[in-house]
Amino acid sequence: MIGIFDSGIGGLTVVKALMEYLPGYDIIYFGDTARTPYGTKSSETVKKYALENTEFLLSKGAKVIVIACNTASSVAMESVAENFDVPIFEVITPAVELSINTSHKLCIGIIGTRATVKSGIYEKKIKELNPQAKVYSRACPLLVPLVEEGWLKKPETNMIVKKYLHPLKVRQIDTLILGCTHYPLLKNIIQKKxxxxxxxxDSSIAVANNVKAFLEKHKNLDNMLSKKGRCRFFVSDVTEQFEKTATSMLKRKINLEHVSSG
Amino acid sequence: MIGIFDSGIGGLTVVKALMEYLPGYDIIYFGDTARTPYGTKSSETVKKYALENTEFLLSKGAKVIVIACNTASSVAMESVAENFDVPIFEVITPAVELSINTSHKLCIGIIGTRATVKSGIYEKKIKELNPQAKVYSRACPLLVPLVEEGWLKKPETNMIVKKYLHPLKVRQIDTLILGCTHYPLLKNIIQKKxxxxxxxxDSSIAVANNVKAFLEKHKNLDNMLSKKGRCRFFVSDVTEQFEKTATSMLKRKINLEHVSSG
Structure with missing residues (x-):
């Protein structure tokens, strides 16, 4: 089983990409909706949550862990890797590699939550791969609540996106990393701007590609994974809003199972 | 000591009002910043958090509890009152009483989080006091993140407030209850609209008035409360953003003490 966790609903963009790139694999998802969002919280708190979430997924039989949350990937990847002996994927590295491989001018922008941007992880990883690259990042804290409200096409969202992206546009970046799993839902207006x-x-597609490549290389592990196409969705808080948005994102009816967080 | 809790920072508007109406009383505040916000979560989860928070404040010596969060007041007041034998105040009833006493047309609007509005508590309490009253309510889920971002005077905030308030304006209400402790920070643009x-x-002022009246009636309890003017501020997650906003709200430097939530 592939175990995926996120602070809430955003990680479902990764589930969707995995379903497309690795069809039939069993997936177990945990959305920490009782403590969402992570992006405005301190790194100590996010680390604690990430360790608890990983432990939960492993207890349910996950053999591979995908941290489908940029904030948790930014601040907690090392702690999770140190504490658990299974392959761990995060959403930062695949997006960084893809950006370096495809950018012509090596002038790369990143948007994310306050915690992700503050961590400086994208900048660090990009510079490790290519010290010549120019990197500009911008925290966009209001985009997560706008997406969670479903305000995907409202003029106010348009204005806020415009305001956030303006400094990156001025820098004439040729590549923009969506450093938060909620942002693919705003891809159209971001592209337009x-x-x-x-x-x-879109880091969800980048990480799905990486998981696929890894499993192709590691046949032993691949054989261990069940491919009955079962998906289980756990959340630490069940709300109508989550059910509604999740159904529309995955284009299928999903059954939410409730579990206590922490 | 007067114990106050909130999901995060909004309850500091209540602390400010208590400092004004009951100067010198010792106050202990708990902001559940590791699990904020409450307004988008289910009532079961909010109840669990409210019981834990009350227990924490009592363990620190609080003799009176103020639930300074509309969402927790809406869905968890009864559970808290059933489980603990101390005077419990919430922010709904004082605002409801004030609205009934001051409204001429008895045409009252309420704005709050999704959870508060869904609970229907304001409508129920207003109708109990006066079945003739007309009540219109509106969930404004984006106002909390806008306040927490400090976007108090931005044009986008103005537009979003306008959009949310429009249906209430059409109803020609003569009284509007700010059913969330974050909203007093937007009072100017709300009044303008x-x-x-x-x-x-503003429910923070209404509740401070009620606590004061209660203590004047209950001299025994009043004598038990320390009046050395000490204030302690506990949070379940320490972030720069909180410290910055709290200092500007209370107009004094505050020392945050960290404590695990749950």
């Missing part, structure tokens, strides 16, 4: 020439990198 | 004739009721 940045212009057609800017390549928008 | 609704017009000068609409009476805006």
């Amino acid at each position: 940045m212009g057609k020439k800017v390549n928008i990198i | 609704m017009g000068k004739k609409v009476n805006i009721i």
Whole structure:
């Protein structure tokens, strides 16, 4: 089973990509909706939550862990890898590799939560791969609540996106990493604001590709994973809003199972 | 000591009002910043959090509890009152009483989080006091993140407030209850949008008045409360953002003490 966790609903964009790239694999998802969002919280708190979430997924039989939350990937990846002896994927590295491989001018923008941007992880990883790259990042804390409210096409959302992206547009970046799993839902207005020439990198697709490549290399592990196409969705708080948004994101009726967080 | 809890920072508007109406009383505040916000979560989860928070404040010596969060007041007041044998105040009843006593047309609007509005508590309490009253309520889920971002005067905030309030303006309400402790920080633009004739009721002031009246009646309890003017501020997650906003709200430097939630 592939175990995936996120602070809430955003990680379902990764589930969707995994379903597409690795069809039939069993998936177990945990959305920490009782403590969402992570992006405004301190790194100590997010680390604690990430360790608890991983432990939960492993207890349910996960053999591979995907941290489908940029904030948790930014601040808790090392702690999780140190504490658990299974393959761990996060959403930062695949997006960074893809951005370096596809950017012509090596002028890369990143948008994310306050915690992700503050961690400086994207910048660090990009510079490790190519010290020549220019990196500009911008925290966009209001985009998560706007997405969770379903305000995907409202003029107010448009204005807020415009305001956030303006400093990146001025820098004439040619690549923009969506450093938060909620943001792919705003991809259209982000693309429109940045212009057609800017390549928008969706980390959910990048990570699904990496998991696929890893499993192709590690046949032993691949054989251990069940491929009955079962998906289980656990959340620490059941709300109508989650059910509604999740159903529309995955385009299928999902059954939410409740579990206590922490 | 007067114990106050909130999901995060909003309850500091109540602390400020208590400092004004009951100067010198010792106050202990708990902001559940590791699990904030409550307004988008289910009532079961909010109840669990409210019981834990009350227990924490009592363990620190609180003799009176103020639930300074509309969402927790809406869904958890009864559970808290059943489980603990101390005077419990919440922010709903004082605002409801004030609205009934001051509204001429008895045409009252309420704005709050999704959870507060869904609970129907304001409508129920208003109708209990006066079945003739007309009540219109509106969930405004984006106002909390906008306040927490400090976007108090941005045009986008103005537009979003306008959109949320429009249906209430059409109803020609003469009184508007700010059913969330974050909203007093947006009072100016709310008043501007609704017009000068609409009476805006700030529940933080209403509850401070009620606590004061209660203590004047219950001299025994009043004598038990320490009046050395000490204030302690506990949070379940320490972030720069909280410290910054809290300092500007209370106009004094505050020392945050960290404690695990749950």
